[in-house]
Amino acid sequence: MMADTTVPADGVDRRDFINIAAVSAAGVGGLAVVFPLISQMAPSADVLAESTTELDVSAIEPGQSIKAVFRKQPLFVKRLAPQEIAAANAVDASSLRDPQTLAERTKEGHGDILVTMGVCTHLGCVPLGAVEGENKGEFDGYFCPCHGSHYDTAGRIRKGPAPTNLEVPDYEFTSDTTITVG
Amino acid sequence: MSFPWAKEYKPANDFTKWVDEKLPLPRLVYNAVGAGYPVPRNLNYMWNFGVLAGFCLVLQIITGVVLAMHYAANAEVAFATTEHIMRNVNWGWMMRYMHANGASFFFLALYIHIFRGFFYSSYKAPREMIWLLGVVIFLLTMATAFMGYVLPWGQMSFWGAKVITGLFGAIPLVGEPLQIWLVGGFAPDNAALNRFFSLHFLLPFVIAGVVILHIWALHIPGSSNPTGVEVKQESDTVPFHPYYTAKDGFGLGVFLILYAAFVFFLPNLLGHADNYIEANPLATPAHIVPEWYFYPFYAILRAFTFDFVLSAKLWGVLAMFSSILLWFLLPWLDRSPVRSGHYRPLFRKFFWFGLIPCMAVLFVCGGAPAEEPYVMLSQIATAYYFIHFLVIIPIVSSIEKPEPLPYSITEAVLGSDKDAVLGENTTPAT
Amino acid sequence: MIRLFSIAAGLVFALVVLVSFGVGAYTAATETPVKDAAHEFYQKPKAPAGGFSFDGPVGNWDIAQLQRGLKVYSEVCAACHSLKFVAFRNLEQLGYSEAQVKAFAASKTVPGIDPNTGEATTRPGLPTDYFPSPYPNAVAAAAANNNAIPPDLSLMTKARNDGSNYVYSLMVGYGQPSAELKAEFPDFETPTGLYFNKYFPNLNIAMPPQLNAGQVTYDDGTEATVDQMAQDVAAFLTWTAEPTLVKRKQTGWAVLGFLLFATILAYFAKQQIWSAVKPRRAE
Numbered sequence: 052m053m054a055d056t057t058v059p060a061d062g063v064d065r066r067d068f069i070n071i072a073a074v075s076a077a078g079v080g081g082l083a084v085v086f087p088l089i090s091q092m093a094p095s096a097d098v099l100a101e102s103t104t105e106l107d108v109s110a111i112e113p114g115q116s117i118k119a120v121f122r123k124q125p126l127f128v129k130r131l132a133p134q135e136i137a138a139a140n141a142v143d144a145s146s147l148r149d150p151q152t153l154a155e156r157t158k159e160g161h162g163d164i165l166v167t168m169g170v171c172t173h174l175g176c177v178p179l180g181a182v183e184g185e186n187k188g189e190f191d192g193y194f195c196p197c198h199g200s201h202y203d204t205a206g207r208i209r210k211g212p213a214p215t216n217l218e219v220p221d222y223e224f225t226s227d228t229t230i231t232v233g
Numbered sequence: 234m235s236f237p238w239a240k241e242y243k244p245a246n247d248f249t250k251w252v253d254e255k256l257p258l259p260r261l262v263y264n265a266v267g268a269g270y271p272v273p274r275n276l277n278y279m280w281n282f283g284v285l286a287g288f289c290l291v292l293q294i295i296t297g298v299v300l301a302m303h304y305a306a307n308a309e310v311a312f313a314t315t316e317h318i319m320r321n322v323n324w325g326w327m328m329r330y331m332h333a334n335g336a337s338f339f340f341l342a343l344y345i346h347i348f349r350g351f352f353y354s355s356y357k358a359p360r361e362m363i364w365l366l367g368v369v370i371f372l373l374t375m376a377t378a379f380m381g382y383v384l385p386w387g388q389m390s391f392w393g394a395k396v397i398t399g400l401f402g403a404i405p406l407v408g409e410p411l412q413i414w415l416v417g418g419f420a421p422d423n424a425a426l427n428r429f430f431s432l433h434f435l436l437p438f439v440i441a442g443v444v445i446l447h448i449w450a451l452h453i454p455g456s457s458n459p460t461g462v463e464v465k466q467e468s469d470t471v472p473f474h475p476y477y478t479a480k481d482g483f484g485l486g487v488f489l490i491l492y493a494a495f496v497f498f499l500p501n502l503l504g505h506a507d508n509y510i511e512a513n514p515l516a517t518p519a520h521i522v523p524e525w526y527f528y529p530f531y532a533i534l535r536a537f538t539f540d541f542v543l544s545a546k547l548w549g550v551l552a553m554f555s556s557i558l559l560w561f562l563l564p565w566l567d568r569s570p571v572r573s574g575h576y577r578p579l580f581r582k583f584f585w586f587g588l589i590p591c592m593a594v595l596f597v598c599g600g601a602p603a604e605e606p607y608v609m610l611s612q613i614a615t616a617y618y619f620i621h622f623l624v625i626i627p628i629v630s631s632i633e634k635p636e637p638l639p640y641s642i643t644e645a646v647l648g649s650d651k652d653a654v655l656g657e658n659t660t661p662a663t
Numbered sequence: 664m665i666r667l668f669s670i671a672a673g674l675v676f677a678l679v680v681l682v683s684f685g686v687g688a689y690t691a692a693t694e695t696p697v698k699d700a701a702h703e704f705y706q707k708p709k710a711p712a713g714g715f716s717f718d719g720p721v722g723n724w725d726i727a728q729l730q731r732g733l734k735v736y737s738e739v740c741a742a743c744h745s746l747k748f749v750a751f752r753n754l755e756q757l758g759y760s761e762a763q764v765k766a767f768a769a770s771k772t773v774p775g776i777d778p779n780t781g782e783a784t785t786r787p788g789l790p791t792d793y794f795p796s797p798y799p800n801a802v803a804a805a806a807a808n809n810n811a812i813p814p815d816l817s818l819m820t821k822a823r824n825d826g827s828n829y830v831y832s833l834m835v836g837y838g839q840p841s842a843e844l845k846a847e848f849p850d851f852e853t854p855t856g857l858y859f860n861k862y863f864p865n866l867n868i869a870m871p872p873q874l875n876a877g878q879v880t881y882d883d884g885t886e887a888t889v890d891q892m893a894q895d896v897a898a899f900l901t902w903t904a905e906p907t908l909v910k911r912k913q914t915g916w917a918v919l920g921f922l923l924f925a926t927i928l929a930y931f932a933k934q935q936i937w938s939a940v941k942p943r944r945a946e
Contacts, residue, residue, distance in 0.1 A: 070475075073932035076925035077482065083921070087324035091299055095321035100752045100791050107778075274940060316748045316818070319907070326907045327914065471940055479933040486926025493922055497915025498720050501821065509822035509904075510814075519864065539683040552676055559672075565665050605691055612684035616677040623673025627666040647942050 101233075108164055109228035116181040118169060121220060121232050125169030127181045127193070127206070128230070135204035136163065138191065142203070149215045153205040156219050166230065167206040167217035171195040178202060178217070193217065235264065235452065236271050238467040265452060271470035272477055273458035275646050279353075280456070281484035282346040287444060288485060289339035294437050296332040297381075300325075304384065306430035308423045311386035312511040330500040336378050337503045338492050340526035343371060348592075352584055353461060354572040359454045361564040366447040368560045370440055375557075377436040378524065380429040383421070387508030388518050394421040394429070396521060400534070403550040420514055460645045461572025462638055469642035520602055528599025529592055530556060535603055536615040552615065559622050566622070569630035571638065579633040583625050591617045700848045701865045704841070708828035708862055711894045715827055717901060720916075723909055724902060726758045731881050732899020733757060735892050738879050740816060743808065743870075745796035748817035749903050752790040756906060764790050771795055809856055811869035820897070821904040827897050829862065834893035836862035837872040 104121045106128060111117055114132035118125050131139070131153075139153040157165055169177050178193035178200070179185040188194025189210060190203035200211030207216040222232040242260040244250035253260055263269045303322050305314045318325035347367070350356055356364035379397060383390045398421065402412040417424030455464060464470055471477075495502065503525055507518040523531050530553050537548035574581045591614045598611035639645040710718075716725040733754070736746065751768035755761065768788035773795045775786035788795070797813075798804035804812045820826030837860050840851060853859045857867040874889045881887055901908070 073928040090323040097321040479936045483929040509818040539686045619676040623669040
């Protein structure tokens with residue numbers, strides 16, 4: 052229904068008012084319907100409630116990583132070898148694209164456990180390096196083959212198009228050997 | 234087409250002028266449902282239901298596309314994804330109840346629209362093509378609704394699919410292979426569910442296409458009206474917009490109030506409890522019936538219980554399909570020179586005291602269990618149904634003496650009051 | 664031509680269906696119908712005294728009742744009946760805190776996979792898990808229950824006509840066939856392994872009577888009579904069948920209110936517009 056714009060010969064304001072009100076009400080009703088139509092595409096209740104992921108990290112050897120799944124995305128858990136920690140700490144964090152120290156990216160008392168999302172911050176590919184024998188890139192951490200982003204041993208972006216370091220999700224140590232992510 | 238006094242579309246500014254030159258779509262809309270379409274001024278509220286049926290089609294397509302985003306057509310998970318929509322998807326419960334009840338209200342609008350056509354003989358020349366396309370729309374809508382009801386994969390879905398495809402098994406010789414081909418197996422399963430989903434998604438757009446043809450055909454002679462007298466002069470008509478847009482807007486509001494009452498307060502009243510039990514090919518529900526809008530035709534199907542020359546099953550199937558297909562013949566069965574039931578005394582009596590009670594009985598019996606007295610009642614009603622359309626209409630239309638018609642719509646509107654005049658603007662304001 | 668054809672076709676259809684009618688009428692007149700005890704003595708579900716709190720257009724959940732119903736389900740029904748469309752996380756709607764839901768979930772055992780060997784095993788439930796089924800599959804359920812598979816209860820109150828009252832009635836409807844039934848059908852007997860219940864469509868149900876007074880101990884101190892437990896579990900199963908029931912009605916009032924307002928406006932707008940062309944008396 053479109054508003055009638057021509058003024059009738061006997062045009063009175065009341066007539067215009069009631070028509071404008073009726074058309075506006077129809078418009079408001081239409082807009083109200085749009086809300087659920089948009090909202091239905093947002094994550095549903097079961098997706099939002101997606102479970103936390105619990106992991107046993109005791110079996111990971113220094114220098115090794117495991118791949119786990121958190122919210123349908125890969126999660127890298129790496130036990131850093133001493134030389135890797137040294138390499139990460141040797142860099143001046145303030146000189147990096149996304150300045151962060153290794154200590155800021157690990158939990159106190161567990162400085163050798165690096166938990167990051169296995170999702171390149173550039174366009175979302177899964178970087179290589181978590182599986183034995185894969186290309187670890189120029190900085191001996193992770194390397195994303197899609198567009199050539201190199202991450203260092205602390206998962207920090209060092210070279211290539213990615214804007215930020217690999218994301219560290221919310222997690223906590225529920226015991227000395229288990230972490231709960233999410 | 235259209236009448237000489239129809240208003241011409243005048244672009245309001247340079248932009249609309251530019252659009253009109255490249256693609257006269259606004260002009261098309263203006264002439265179809267805008268001020269450029271003169272409509273008889275005496276249409277009553279029965280004439281609202283075409284627009285309401287069209288609204289229902291749009292509503293079903295919108296909610297259906299939403300549901301399809303969350304539904305999975307696989308016999309393993311179809312029932313569970315339907316429950317996922319009801320429980321987890323944001324506003325999913327509302328979308329599904331809107332879609333399920335939307336189908337019922339679509340048919341409500343269609344039935345009133347069709348029976349309006351019966352009473353006012355809207356099928357008569359020069360509007361045969363509109364009528365034929367309308368019957369096609371009705372058949373396509375029935376097919377779409379049937380396949381949609383299968384998708385939740387509840388008990389009624391499954392057994393409905395089995396029983397209805399079983400109808401084709403009644404056809405001699407090719408029946409059984411045809412039935413197996415239709416469901417892609419020996420009983421409905423994944424193959425049937427997937428093809429029904431695919432067609433259930435496709436057919437509404439085909440319906441929308443036929444609706445456009447239906448409206449196109451309508452605009453050749455213009456709308457009929459309650460007197461059945463053709464438009465003779467400008468004072469017989471008013472422009473569709475704003476007069477009928479306003480009237481349809483009000484009608485839509487009333488329709489939506491009733492619809493919302495069902496969606497939010499009685500969402501399962503028109504459905505069947507058994508459809509909340511997951512499909513089980515090994516157990517049939519005690520009482521299988523289709524959705525209410527198929528009741529009359531289901532009653533006709535079940536009315537044939539005795540093998541008379543052909544098997545009762547085949548008679549039932551033939552009669553059920555014939556009961557709708559015979560509507561295609563109506564324009565040529567009714568030879569009365571007068572359209573409107575208001576001026577056809579005998580025709581009117583058969584309509585109100587024959588056809589309407591007959592349909593009411595068929596509606597009740599179609600939903601009732603197959604036991605007496607429902608079976609016998611449905612048999613009498615079925616006999617009347619065929620007699621009404623195939624025997625009474627041709628004969629009555631030949632022999633009855635119509636009552637005198639008004640000279641014009643204007644005269645009909647003014648009535649016998651010699652002093653009455655049309656509104657201040659004999660040429661209506663727009 | 665077409666009319667002659669149609670009249671002939673119409674008469675044929677009418678004739679054939681009237682033959683069916685005649686045969687049916689003859690059968691009805693000559694044969695006495697077989698009487699059926701289930702048909703005559705089955706009773707439609709009755710509502711509990713006072714009805715349910717969620718009845719009617721403005722009804723709301725009685726949260727305490729739903730919590731009691733959960734207890735009845737967990738301690739009585741869950742031994743045989745699954746609740747597969749309900750997740751533990753949904754229990755937050757019953758007024759439980761996140762921690763309580765976590766603890767409740769952890770107290771249930773759900774199927775899992777050993778992360779080291781990949782073998783099927785069990786683990787404590789998480790809030791995202793669904794209520795576990797008491798049987799691993801339908802065959803096991805049938806085998807354990809004399810071939811009568813206990814149905815899933817998630818949708819039970821929607822899967823039966825007048826479902827909330829049905830569940831309540833069924834739970835309190837056990838007993839012996841009435842004297843009238845015995846008088847009319849002296850041969851009527853409940854088959855071995857089945858139980859008489861006048862609210863079950865064929866009067867014989869495979870489920871034994873379940874509720875005994877004092878069977879569960881309610882946390883809120885309500886006395887656990889059979890009637891009370893039947894009401895509570897029926898209310899709980901109404902919630903499991905449609906957790907959005909109350910939200911639905913509340914949304915409905917807002918929608919109806921708006922539509923009423925918009926329709927009244929539309930009516931006056933229509934009157935205004937049509938007033939320009941309404942017939943009137945000449946002056």
